Amino acid sequence: MAxxxxxxxxxxxxxxxxxxxxxxxxxxxxxxxxxTTSNIKLKVPEEESGKDAVLVKNLYLSCDPFxxxxxQRDLPPxxxxxxxYSLGSPIVGYGVARVVDSRHSDFKKxxxxxxxxxxxxxxxxxxxxEYLFKINHTDDIPLSYYxxxxxxxxxxxxxCFFDIGSPKEGDRVYVSSASGAVGQLxxxxxxxxxxYVVGSAGSKEKVELLKTKFGFDxxxxxxxxxDLDAALKRYFPEGIDIYFExxxxxxxxxxxxxxxxxxxxxxxxxxxxxxxEQPESVQNLIAVLYKHIRMEGFSVAEYYDQYSKFLDFxxxxxxxxxIVYVEDITEGLESGPAxxxxxxxxxxVGKQVVxxxxx
Amino acid sequence: MAxxxxxxxxxxxxxxxxxxxxxxxxxxxxxxxxxTTSNIKLKVPEEESGKDAVLVKNLYLSCDPFxxxxxQRDLPPxxxxxxxYSLGSPIVGYGVARVVDSRHSDFKKxxxxxxxxxxxxxxxxxxxxEYLFKINHTDDIPLSYYxxxxxxxxxxxxxCFFDIGSPKEGDRVYVSSASGAVGQLxxxxxxxxxxYVVGSAGSKEKVELLKTKFGFDxxxxxxxxxDLDAALKRYFPEGIDIYFExxxxxxxxxxxxxxxxxxxxxxxxxxxxxxxEQPESVQNLIAVLYKHIRMEGFSVAEYYDQYSKFLDFxxxxxxxxxIVYVEDITEGLESGPAxxxxxxxxxxVGKQVVxxxxx
Numbered sequence: 001m002a003x004x005x006x007x008x009x010x011x012x013x014x015x016x017x018x019x020x021x022x023x024x025x026x027x028x029x030x031x032x033x034x035x036t037t038s039n040i041k042l043k044v045p046e047e048e049s050g051k052d053a054v055l056v057k058n059l060y061l062s063c064d065p066f067x068x069x070x071x072q073r074d075l076p077p078x079x080x081x082x083x084x085y086s087l088g089s090p091i092v093g094y095g096v097a098r099v100v101d102s103r104h105s106d107f108k109k110x111x112x113x114x115x116x117x118x119x120x121x122x123x124x125x126x127x128x129x130e131y132l133f134k135i136n137h138t139d140d141i142p143l144s145y146y147x148x149x150x151x152x153x154x155x156x157x158x159x160c161f162f163d164i165g166s167p168k169e170g171d172r173v174y175v176s177s178a179s180g181a182v183g184q185l186x187x188x189x190x191x192x193x194x195x196y197v198v199g200s201a202g203s204k205e206k207v208e209l210l211k212t213k214f215g216f217d218x219x220x221x222x223x224x225x226x227d228l229d230a231a232l233k234r235y236f237p238e239g240i241d242i243y244f245e246x247x248x249x250x251x252x253x254x255x256x257x258x259x260x261x262x263x264x265x266x267x268x269x270x271x272x273x274x275x276x277e278q279p280e281s282v283q284n285l286i287a288v289l290y291k292h293i294r295m296e297g298f299s300v301a302e303y304y305d306q307y308s309k310f311l312d313f314x315x316x317x318x319x320x321x322x323i324v325y326v327e328d329i330t331e332g333l334e335s336g337p338a339x340x341x342x343x344x345x346x347x348x349v350g351k352q353v354v355x356x357x358x359x
Numbered sequence: 360m361a362x363x364x365x366x367x368x369x370x371x372x373x374x375x376x377x378x379x380x381x382x383x384x385x386x387x388x389x390x391x392x393x394x395t396t397s398n399i400k401l402k403v404p405e406e407e408s409g410k411d412a413v414l415v416k417n418l419y420l421s422c423d424p425f426x427x428x429x430x431q432r433d434l435p436p437x438x439x440x441x442x443x444y445s446l447g448s449p450i451v452g453y454g455v456a457r458v459v460d461s462r463h464s465d466f467k468k469x470x471x472x473x474x475x476x477x478x479x480x481x482x483x484x485x486x487x488x489e490y491l492f493k494i495n496h497t498d499d500i501p502l503s504y505y506x507x508x509x510x511x512x513x514x515x516x517x518x519c520f521f522d523i524g525s526p527k528e529g530d531r532v533y534v535s536s537a538s539g540a541v542g543q544l545x546x547x548x549x550x551x552x553x554x555y556v557v558g559s560a561g562s563k564e565k566v567e568l569l570k571t572k573f574g575f576d577x578x579x580x581x582x583x584x585x586d587l588d589a590a591l592k593r594y595f596p597e598g599i600d601i602y603f604e605x606x607x608x609x610x611x612x613x614x615x616x617x618x619x620x621x622x623x624x625x626x627x628x629x630x631x632x633x634x635x636e637q638p639e640s641v642q643n644l645i646a647v648l649y650k651h652i653r654m655e656g657f658s659v660a661e662y663y664d665q666y667s668k669f670l671d672f673x674x675x676x677x678x679x680x681x682i683v684y685v686e687d688i689t690e691g692l693e694s695g696p697a698x699x700x701x702x703x704x705x706x707x708v709g710k711q712v713v714x715x716x717x718x
Contacts (some may be wrong), residue, residue: 076649248645262658267648281640286607289626290435292658299621299651 015040017090018120018336023073026343027275032071033091033337040123052104053127056097059359061120061333062147063340063352064181067093068274090119094259096135096146097124097152098359104129112137114146120336122356131304141318142327147349148181149314149325152300156268157185158310160298164266165242166227168201169194169261172236174255178219179206179326181351187216187245188323195242198235200251202346209349211322228254242266248273256284256293262308265295275344326350374399382432386634386703391430392450392696399482403462411463412486415456415472418718420479420692421506423540423701423709426452427633435633449478453555455494456483459716462703463488471496473505479695481715490663500677501686504524507540507710508673508684511659515627516544517669519657522599523625528553531595533614536605537578538565540710541627541644545603547682554601557594559610559707568708572683580591587613593698601625607632608639615643615652624654634703685709 014037044050065348069076070085070092085091095118101109107113107129115132118124122161126132135146148154160182173190175183178199187210190197199210200222210219218235225231232240232254239260245252248270259265273279286296303310317323328348330339336354343352373396382645383391403409428435429444430453444450454477458470466472466488474491477483480715485491494505507513520526532549534542537558546569549556558569569578577594584590591599591613598619604611607629618624632638647654663668676682687707689698695713702711 076645140628249649252644270645270648273645279642279645281642282644283638283640285611285641285644286629286632286638288654289607289629289656292656294653294655295647296653297648336569 007247011042012039013042013123014038015121015123016333017122018333019089020071020085020087020091022087023084024068024071025041026277028068028341030337030341033340033355034054035334035337040125042100042123044125046346047126049123050103052129053102053125054099054104054107054113054129054132055101055123055125056118057123058095058097058118058121058356060096060144060147060329061118061336061354061356062094062151062153063336063343063348063354064093064152065269065271065343067091067340068344069144075233090121090124092117092119094118094147094152094354096143096151107132107134111135112143114151116152120333120354122333128218131301133304133307141315144327144329144353144355145318146327147353148327149185149318150311152313153351154179154185155303155307155310156298156300157182158189158314159300159303159306160266160268161186161189161242161244163303164294164296164298165244165264167193167195167242171195171241172238172260173197173242173244174232174236174240175199175216175244175246176222176251177201177269177271178216179209179214179350180246180348182349183244183246184214184326185323187214190242191215191217192317192322200231203349206346206349209326213326222251229257232258239263244268245270247271249282253282253284256282256287259287259291261291263291263293265293267297270342327353329353329355331355361407363597363637370401371398372401372482374480374482375692376481378448379430379444379446379450381446383427383442385429385636387427387430387700389696389700392699393591394693394696399484401459401482402678403460403484408486409462409484409489412461412464412484413458413466413472413488413491414460414482414484415477416459416482417454417456417477417480417715418476419455419688420695420713421453421510421512421717422695422702422707422713423452423511424628424630424633424702426450426699427703445655449483451476451478451481453477453506453511454715456627466493470494471502473510475511479692479713481665481692488652490660492663492666500674503686503688503712503714504677504684506712507686508544508677508682509670512540512710513544513673514666514669515657515659515660516541517548517673518659518662518665519625519627520545520548520601521602522662523653523657524603524623526552526554526601530554530600531597531619532556532601532603533591533595533599534558534575534603534605535581535610536560536628536630537575538568538573538709539605540599542603542605543569543573543685543709544682546573549601550574550576551676551681553683559590562708565705565708568685572685581610588616591617603627604629606630608641612641612643615641615646618650618652620650622650622652624652626656627653633657686712688690688712688714 179201184282210216246269249272394595423546471494569575
């Protein structure tokens, strides 16, 4: 049989990729990653390996702190549902893409999708599209939002705050890493239901954003506070009802001293700890006992079945201007490594996204 | 008006008391307490101060770890609903007593009561009997049980385990300080619903008790384990679903490494921490995030309104022999200080009670 590319649709094109060079310990560096170009057939394989697979063209890639864990040889103890990245292979995360070919009944060529099995490359073959969602795109919503407010960070902010935080009107809410992908949403959700909300972030610019753009009641730059306990007492003289935890370590220790009785700590992330060989110790955990605090680690995977419920809530909020979203979009796959690594020094202002392709 | 004691019922008798001599820091010592004898009128005052008051003859006093906090000048940060004991006054705790006189409509002379406002003395005037419960005594139940299985420790074990632990059949349950007033009950409750239960305690005798008397599946002496993490891995090769926490510190740190995903940590006490100037730090808290653990501090005060529901469950269990209870009863108020201090070195085997009077 003649090998006719145009007839069989097996067009082979180049595929730029971001590859993990070596496993990370301590702070990740751009040099832990490198760019390469391989080739890819723009068709799902017809063999058994391609059964239920989807081939996508990546449009936006999401930079998320959890990716740090997968960059080390041994996962952090207890890290669930994941595995370390393979050396020499593209790293994998959340993203937005266009379906180029599909052998999965839920997806067809031309569909826009978002999900978590998207490689850091121009085209990805997704063999197990279990967390891939179709996007009903409308022109008034930026597609990149599906890496943020309309994607995993949005679902996380919503369900972690409402389900674990159990907020009610008048509650005093503290959000750390508050201008990030999740934090900026938590603060706005909390304001919508009448909470008093204070956020912390790592620069003057971010603090201004919290107070002006996101409508936090107050905000502070944690890098300018030598005594976090004293800072929290200034903003929460009567204590904190809900702490939305993105940071861990010293911040959590100071928060424990300032929680109110029956306070809730919604554990979403601990970004200050991911790059440490030994996690910082926490001294004040006995406060959980004395103050009858509930602390819980959030698992986004269990909430994807409520995604449409979440959209029903959040899409009107966006359209009516009740919720805004700030993204930090960098252009081109080449800029990906710096963008991802920059998360851990707080370089990004808002949700960090890498735009891979213009449609 | 003639002062006729017999007519006005103002019989004055001597009242032995255990007095706090000085505030405690670090480990409490017997010398922090002393015995004295004062006088008391066996009648509730007719003035305003006696309105709603109850005068009782104390029968049993309960030795509870939480009393340590009230023995220091400044309460531990966040310690709720309590205050430090007054120097020169009798210490106060839970106990069982007989009403001698009452100006409270709920109590009358002769009633048996248990509650938490009972002084360490022969007779107590209880001016605010808000946590005082009437006992419907039957001869087949020891009265002292109302300091333990039928009192605060029982309510604590039941609701902390069932409400915070959310147990289900087959769950792997670990109980620390497992032969104590609360732990021995938690293990038995867990067995009743088909959990696999392992307990730890601080002597060979207590470990034997756990395995033979209380029906734990297994038990170990934590003092003989140099590596608590390794010990827990031996007893829970597949991890722990529910940790019933009575100890804190190093034990909690080791448990965090061995919790299963969606495990629950029911925080009832942290007895290893109460006598430390600085609490031990916890290193492995990030496991709460990665494993989506729920950890919650228990507040018994919120469950007293469900006391009758608890009795409906536990009284038949006792009568049918499904639940047993081991007490360590010491005789006489004079033995009280040693009994209370002994809690913190684990001297007691089972619930520590002080018998003040034989009726």
